[in-house]
Amino acid sequence: MxxxxxxxxxxxxxxxxxxxxxxxxxxxxxxxxxxxxxxxxxxxxxxxxxxxxxxxxxxxxLNKDTCKNIFEVLVGCMGIVIVCGLCERVSNIFIQIVLAVSISGLVYVSILLLLRNQFLFKLVKQLKKK
Known part of the structure; x- marks a missing residue:
């Protein structure tokens, strides 16, 4: 190091x-x-x-898993950008922020699940055990 x-x-x-x-x-x-x-x-x-x-x-x-994780995060971030762009149409800033944060979180997790993100699947397994 x-x-x-x-x-x-x-x-x-x-x-x-x-x-x-x-x-x-x-x-x-x-x-x-x-x-x-x-x-x-x-x-x-x-x-x-x-x-x-x-x-x-x-x-x-250059590790295959690292490249896959970077791709998954970038796709998830694109989902967040799209959601935030759509939420800009709401006139009330408080409602806009609440909608953007909550929907962005759901979209990001959904994208990671669709792409079968390894970390997310391990987290779900650990939560099921408890």
């Missing part, structure tokens, strides 16, 4: 990037600048940590 010095170096580099981006983007874009700088910093952290331990990560990412 990564040594503490490498983790500290990566964390400091990403923190400096985030602060620098905040200094530039907040005056220009206000709240959106914060969001953009955070996304860029988090993406940079992911890429930097991937590069640092790519020999370990490649073994996991």
């Amino acid at each position: 990564l040594s503490r010095a490498i983790i500290l170096r990566n964390t400091v580099m990403v923190a400096l990037l985030n602060v620098g981006l905040n200094l530039v983007l907040i005056p220009l874009l206000s709240d959106q600048g914060v969001a953009i700088s955070t996304v860029i910093a988090e993406l940079s952290a992911m890429l930097l940590n991937y590069w640092t331990c790519r020999d370990i990560v490649n073994l996991i990412i």
Whole structure:
């Protein structure tokens, strides 16, 4: 695994990037600048940590089960995006949020069940035993 010095170096580099981006983007874009700088910093952290331990990560990412799980999650997320898009038509924001959260959860779990997600099936088996 990564040594503490490498983790500290990566964390400091990403923190400096985030602060620098905040200094530039907040005056220009206000709240959106914060969001953009955070996304860029988090993406940079992911890429930097991937590069640092790519020999370990490649073994996991290239695994058949991992690819299947990533596909299932992406399909489930597309279902959530569609539900949230449909819920935007509701005028009351409170009802919109309640509908989006509850229906999105049901759609996501349904998609995982249809795709026979291994984790979900194990969870259901454990719940049946209790």
